[in-house]
Amino acid sequence: MKLTEKVHLVGGSGYGLSPQGDCNIYLVNGGDELALIDTGGGFGVKDILGNVKADGFDPKKITKVLITHCHFDHIGGNYDLKNELGCNIISHDSDKTPIETLDELSLYTMAQERGLEFKATKVDATVKEGDKVQVGDVSLNVVHNPGHTPGCISFLLDEDDGKRGLLCGDIAGPSGNLGYINGPGFNLDDWKMSIKKLVDLSPDRLYPGHNTFILNNAKEHLELYDQKMNAAWTTIITSVG
Numbered sequence: 001m002k003l004t005e006k007v008h009l010v011g012g013s014g015y016g017l018s019p020q021g022d023c024n025i026y027l028v029n030g031g032d033e034l035a036l037i038d039t040g041g042g043f044g045v046k047d048i049l050g051n052v053k054a055d056g057f058d059p060k061k062i063t064k065v066l067i068t069h070c071h072f073d074h075i076g077g078n079y080d081l082k083n084e085l086g087c088n089i090i091s092h093d094s095d096k097t098p099i100e101t102l103d104e105l106s107l108y109t110m111a112q113e114r115g116l117e118f119k120a121t122k123v124d125a126t127v128k129e130g131d132k133v134q135v136g137d138v139s140l141n142v143v144h145n146p147g148h149t150p151g152c153i154s155f156l157l158d159e160d161d162g163k164r165g166l167l168c169g170d171i172a173g174p175s176g177n178l179g180y181i182n183g184p185g186f187n188l189d190d191w192k193m194s195i196k197k198l199v200d201l202s203p204d205r206l207y208p209g210h211n212t213f214i215l216n217n218a219k220e221h222l223e224l225y226d227q228k229m230n231a232a233w234t235t236i237i238t239s240v241g
């Protein structure tokens with residue numbers, strides 16, 4: 001589903017684009033080269049590639065898979081996509097081990113409880129704060145925003161119409177709705193700092209890992225998130241939908 005010239009939504013159980021267990025999966029259109037942001041819970045690869053084709057792209061042009069963080073619903077398709085396309089899996093160094101070993105930080109036991117199953121694969125390259133990832137004619141700026149996991153990253157891009165887009169994984173979402181906040185690797189202080197950092201980037205658009213994407217005024221949604229993160233009760237709740 002085309003969202004903008006440079007960003008398509010090609011997977012996500014929340015939109016019925018791929019099976020249960022899948023986070024939102026975005027395609028970055030760099031022209032000659034394509035990249036996927038996250039890979040879902042493992043059962044969606046066929047649908048994801050079908051959606052890529054339906055949007056008019058050749059899946060063979062997908063050279064990079066960029067992982068926002070190590071949770072199972074964002075990494076489950078890594079093995080099959082790498083096998084099928086020969087693409088490189090890229091993450092932050094702090095989430096590399098959970099992605100490769102499916103340890104506690106990946107929440108893989110939660111995946112199994114939900115009937116999901118997949119194999120892990122190696123991370124081919126790591127990125128850090130300030131790095132640029134080139135995808136054809138699109139330059140993605142890496143933002144390290146820990147808190148949800150230690151190696152959470154977002155990707156910032158300048159879009160064709162002058163708007164600024166942020167592919168942010170699970171560190172933020174629309175309308176200040178807080179996500180899963182007390183799993184292994186969770187750190188509330190880091191998360192609060194990360195949201196302030198994202199507010200300062202002043203994105204127009206937000207492409208989160210769950211729930212709806214925001215095509216304008218994304219900064220207002222991040223400011224609301226910032227307020228909620230700093231509310232007195234945030235320190236005692238376990239999760240908020």
Ligand SMILES: [Zn+2]
Nearest residue numbers: 069071148170
């Ligand atoms: Zn997550």
